[in-house]
Amino acid sequence: MRALVYHGPGNKAWEDVPDPVLRDATDAIIGVTTTTICGTDLHILKGDVPEVADGRILGHEAVGIVEAVGDAVTTLRPGDRVLVSCISACGRCRYCREGRYGQCLGGGGWILGHLIDGTQAEYVRVPFADTSTYKLPASVSDEQAVMLADILPTSYEVGVLNGAVRPADVVAIVGAGPIGLAATLTARLYSPRHVVVIDTADSRLEMAKQFGADEVINPTTHDVEARIRALTDGLGADVAIEAVGLPETFELCTRLIRPCGRVANIGVHGKPAMLALDKLWAADVTITTGLVDTFSTPTLLQMVASGQLSTAAFATHHFALADMEQAYATFADAATTQALKVVLSK
Amino acid sequence: MRALVYHGPGNKAWEDVPDPVLRDATDAIIGVTTTTICGTDLHILKGDVPEVADGRILGHEAVGIVEAVGDAVTTLRPGDRVLVSCISACGRCRYCREGRYGQCLGGGGWILGHLIDGTQAEYVRVPFADTSTYKLPASVSDEQAVMLADILPTSYEVGVLNGAVRPADVVAIVGAGPIGLAATLTARLYSPRHVVVIDTADSRLEMAKQFGADEVINPTTHDVEARIRALTDGLGADVAIEAVGLPETFELCTRLIRPCGRVANIGVHGKPAMLALDKLWAADVTITTGLVDTFSTPTLLQMVASGQLSTAAFATHHFALADMEQAYATFADAATTQALKVVLSK
């Protein structure tokens, strides 16, 4: 088959590789019909994720058709159409028993396109298939479903649920990339009073309005802290969601929240940040971090199926699977192309 | 009357001052029968709390007898014996309505011995007396009750409850001063499996054993992280409680916890700390800060009355009220005197 193979920092190719085969009784082989590219894939290509080995097929998001299942797979059959989640779950370890699949101790967690071959390929072997895939109703399209592989559960669980957004809240979301926009969309499920999205790119801020931001602020030209205080009787935001991954954006979040507020970090960080405990020690703040667990995937899937959540605006560009390298180029140059998610289909 | 008056950094005196009088309809005047000294009072004397003005009577912990009440006070009468809490609560603002009295917006919060005259005196004016004092049953002595003015609710709310200690947890408590020891005592209420107390002073670690530590570690001679990992299948502590207030002790806490664990900061910090988001962003950790709200004071009082909580070991030294300066000297030199709490009685 053909697949997007990583060959060390800066190098990748859409090339011929052997078809995957069943290895464990809990495996399934999935024929990929739709996949996409994540910001994390770009990090891997920069060499930021050293545990990814030369020769690895990248990708951790897909929709596909079950081709074959191991003896232990009880809920899937060949021909089933499924979502392949970015998180695999052994379903047996302590963390999986608590629904914290992202922390799986039994061989799961984020493994696809990371520790084992991934989804940017014609076929993919998915371990623990019963607990790592989701059967799709006919009413949900591939393009809708692939947004549930990573960005929607990540922004919802790690941003909105960890941040405990509640009705009437003022929510500040720092970062208007795909994750920040998905947080904007899913925060709405809890009826906040005012969602403010903050980003340095005006084009992204325009998109944030489409995803439900009540207000957008470019911090290079406006005083974010003053504006949030003005909205909140001087107290600060109820919830601040970090969706960038830089020390300064995290630190901004901690300055934006009110006493008893919550900072939910979603961003992938490469450096430590400063935590102003001299200012925060008495402020009753809660700060959370997290990798997506995907426990919310069935819930989000129901809401996409019922029309409560519209994922349409994420899919800015479409490619054939074979045009993978062109898709990477488009996604990597988002500043020019305005790409959010590129959708690759068979 | 006589009171301990602050006269700028390094200066204080037990001196004559005018008796306090009722000012607002919600005030009470309390005749102090027992008071104590807090580590925060030492910070004030060092000049670390600049909003404390020259001439201020210090102290925010007391037991006493109601002398007089304003017209609006409905639950207290002269002669009632009450606990004066470190936190005053207007009972009307948004935060008070949510039980977050420490963040009171209506003139309360930590004001005694800080923004208004405090309890290290023969008499004290207590604002919002209905919602800032607690009537004491005869079965609870002054000495028992004064431990409920600050250290027990602080360690319980900001450490144990924010940390969400649960049965079978491994809990690491960093710092074995009065607050850390009170956290050790109150963490026991949730039946943790193993409480490890960490401090650089061996004498304090000995005390920690009396307060219920299963194990104590001196990090100057032992590898704390390795020991916690050994206790927890390599994962880390379920809960880490910071009870020192230094960047390095906070940072230690963030290294000690397991994925999905909680760091509860109680320490009063004068400097920012580093938050290793590069290591923690995917670890599902929760970090909390907080000023005590004293919502738990009635619960703790019941448990002292029923004998479930013993406060006896905190009271290491006893003085007459008039020996206030000597009591300060003893408390300030805890390394020599082994003082935890000094009890001053009329």
Added chain:
Amino acid sequence: MRALVYHGPGNKAWEDVPDPVLRDATDAIIGVTTTTICGTDLHILKGDVPEVADGRILGHEAVGIVEAVGDAVTTLRPGDRVLVSCISACGRCRYCREGRYGQCLGGGGWILGHLIDGTQAEYVRVPFADTSTYKLPASVSDEQAVMLADILPTSYEVGVLNGAVRPADVVAIVGAGPIGLAATLTARLYSPRHVVVIDTADSRLEMAKQFGADEVINPTTHDVEARIRALTDGLGADVAIEAVGLPETFELCTRLIRPCGRVANIGVHGKPAMLALDKLWAADVTITTGLVDTFSTPTLLQMVASGQLSTAAFATHHFALADMEQAYATFADAATTQALKVVLSK
């Protein structure tokens, strides 16, 4: 002044009575500009609430202007425009400290128009005024605000929050009177997937659609249980809200919910119901009851002010305050008049 006075079962009159005066330091006298009538007032008139004495002024919902305040009132001044809540809160007792004002032990709870004179009058004395009224922004009209005196917080707290409605839930609401309709409206704040309203009156079901019901069912002609099972893969509703107050409607709720579901009772019951523990003991169900606490009133008020909650459709009829008896007649004959809430204005 003029007021609606109860004179024993079946008897009431809009008559001259003495003006109320300040009695306690925490009182306020409010000049009523808008009031309304509650189903509970009709119960009182039937003699169902025997603790209401002959001579009592009825009514527990109002908007008005502060005329005078007692010495202890700190947050209100004459001229302030306020919402008078159905629940008065002493703000000092154990339950008030936990935000459970409906259970106030200090002289509050539901007292207006019940144990003391109420709001269907030109003036009303409101005890504990600081903690029992809410200042209104100019952007919220009297008519909007009066819906926050009882029905909105009652349906939201006792129905939606006790029922713990969550995104993607299927919610069954039994009863389409004002409370059931307010539950329909406020359940939407948590983005349920499908809200089904059940009532025997088709006219009320029509109204339910306007308040946001996705589907309505008349159980006299349709099989409610079969329909709910069909919507939920045979499992049952996630949440069932009882908004009638009869044994059979409560019992229906317990048959409609899925394993691990929640039944939230709002209805005022005059008789016991059967609880089918033989069927429910292993079903992991949670059943809640409750009197409104009004802790959510500030939140709901913000959402009315921001336009997130529209209360317009509740106000079906308008009267002058002096036409109180006619308003009662209209409200009591809701089957004919289709009255939901009648609004009486000065």
Added chain:
Amino acid sequence: MRALVYHGPGNKAWEDVPDPVLRDATDAIIGVTTTTICGTDLHILKGDVPEVADGRILGHEAVGIVEAVGDAVTTLRPGDRVLVSCISACGRCRYCREGRYGQCLGGGGWILGHLIDGTQAEYVRVPFADTSTYKLPASVSDEQAVMLADILPTSYEVGVLNGAVRPADVVAIVGAGPIGLAATLTARLYSPRHVVVIDTADSRLEMAKQFGADEVINPTTHDVEARIRALTDGLGADVAIEAVGLPETFELCTRLIRPCGRVANIGVHGKPAMLALDKLWAADVTITTGLVDTFSTPTLLQMVASGQLSTAAFATHHFALADMEQAYATFADAATTQALKVVLSK
């Protein structure tokens, strides 16, 4: 092999049956080393559980040694010593993903000794073995571990956790059979102030004291409601746990609790009860039911291993496995024999 086989109401025999064999890839065959008898087994023998077919091997609690595992079993190997839980979990369905294994939709739940052959035998086939058994440390004996197969997690999850016992609570436990006594023991983990156990058998009340009851009451000679009110300033218990399964004991629980209290039903009921909604509708009570999920089994196992929980007092009688019928006779006549749990060992 030999096993205890059910032959319709009133009939059972310890007889020869075929050895169980692996059927599904997720199965394990366990050689039983220790088992016990549950009150539910007596219900089955009375014919109260009609879905149990003639020929069924009874029993849903065991400790044993893994003999063989199916291809899909990844965490067990022959020779492993394991606890067999009363609840089997497919680990894949909606309820299992939420840790609600008792409600498993994928073929698990309570199936052993109910819908498939059980543990009162020399060998037992355990489906979904990875998620339905727990490996035992050498420090936990068979007799200790078998108490974790049902009564400890049942009383802890359905009684103590559903009841949300908190420090300083007054807890009323109605019923001093094995489940009520296990609730008494495990309620202690949350440091209640006063645990009152209520039963009509004085001998059981004596045992309750050993399990940690602060006070015991026989309702045939004492006024339970008056006593609970006296203990609680007239308010009622914070938590009432029903551990009998009769309408009158459930109804007693609803009379014993305070406003905002919780009734946690553990009892297996054969008839509906009356729910006094006319008294409870405004009382903010929460009533829960539940089948054990066993999500707490790993936690409880840690506490048995660490010595925090002592199960010794439950094992009142010991038998060889082959003396199964004698063990049944002893257990069924608990009024005479004072049996709590009978332990049968190979």
